[in-house]
Amino acid sequence: MTSPVWHPFTQHGLGEPIPQIVSASGAWLTCDDGHRLLDGISSWWVITHGHCEPRIAAAITAQASTLDQMIFAGYTHPQAEALARSLVALTPPGLDHVFFSDSGSTAVEVALKMALGHWHNRGEARHRLLVIEHSYHGDTIGTMSVGERGVFNRAYAPLLFDVETVPFPAQGQVQASLDALERLCRTGEKPAAFIVEPLVLGAGGMLFYPPETLRAFAEICAQHDVLFIVDEVMTGWGRTGTLFACEQAGVAPDILCLAKGLTGGAVPLAATLASAAIFESHRSMDRATMFFHSSSFTANPVCCAAANANLAIWRDEDVPGRIAALGLALDEGLATLAGLGRLHNPRRIGAIAAIDMVVPDGGYLSDVAPRLRAHALAQGLLLRPLGNTIYLMPPYCTTPAEIAQAFSVIADAVDTRPNWHTR
Structure with missing residues (x-):
């Protein structure tokens, strides 16, 4: 019987098999037929410590039997209070207020609304938003608007608002990118905000800077009094080697977006942290200046409990050490691919490794990606290339032997199937 489920980023007309996953543990997923898959992409970049992590699972179970859900408009609960205080303590200085939501897209939507509301409430006409070329911030209307335009959102163009773009700071083009930002900040109406993915543009092709x-x-934005928004939805929680990517630059943004690994990937939760100045611009005796945003499940107690358990793991265990060891294994794996002539530009930061396949058409809809995905599936590896970009972003519990196994599958696919670039 045909399933009624409509899957994301899936062309059902192609009739590709859709495996049914029935259980998971650590870095492994198990299908209904017993086939096991090594999770090479942390189930779309969310799982950090591993699937069904015992401490997080226990926290979810305990909280679900105590307080499962409640309205968060004008009410609060212990899990949210504890989590907010912990996030303020963990994140860069100056991010004193936490607004909870339920996904990376909504965390960014909240950030954009905070920025525009801030200037509106201060009586300043600031509406321009600046973005980086090739960026991706989500699939809602606002987040598509501040992301790269193309096949992802072409059908929805009438709904999207205009933004201004800074060229991606590729090697040898950094100064041009900085000059463009400087010029946009000086010209015309002063921008409201500049939003960036720090150090890694994920869906854009695992582009590093x-x-x-x-x-x-950040310095240019500060000089021109432009709000600096950092989207750490993917890069946060250790993916780039530090808890947050902006730590490596010594950057304290005005607004910070978190999601995905916030709960260890177990359940959906997001947070948007903002400076005191942004909070104060919304606070007054006038109800018309309040922040008009919510979702039914804002700060869900079960999700907050999972996040608090995740933070406890970061406090109690050597997670950075695991990430460092994982990075060494990823480096070794990339080295095994270096001799294959159809691959180039190997790169790694933290727990993210990527390499590009040389094909005539390297766009997102390249035929290489689904063919490689199918080959990996048959060989017991969950992989989802971005066009011609092959990447691994495994859970931190993945062993060196498992990483070697993943790279072996990739090498076999690339080395033994020389005609994948043709139809």
């Missing part, structure tokens, strides 16, 4: 450039972006 150095901490020095991120710091320079």
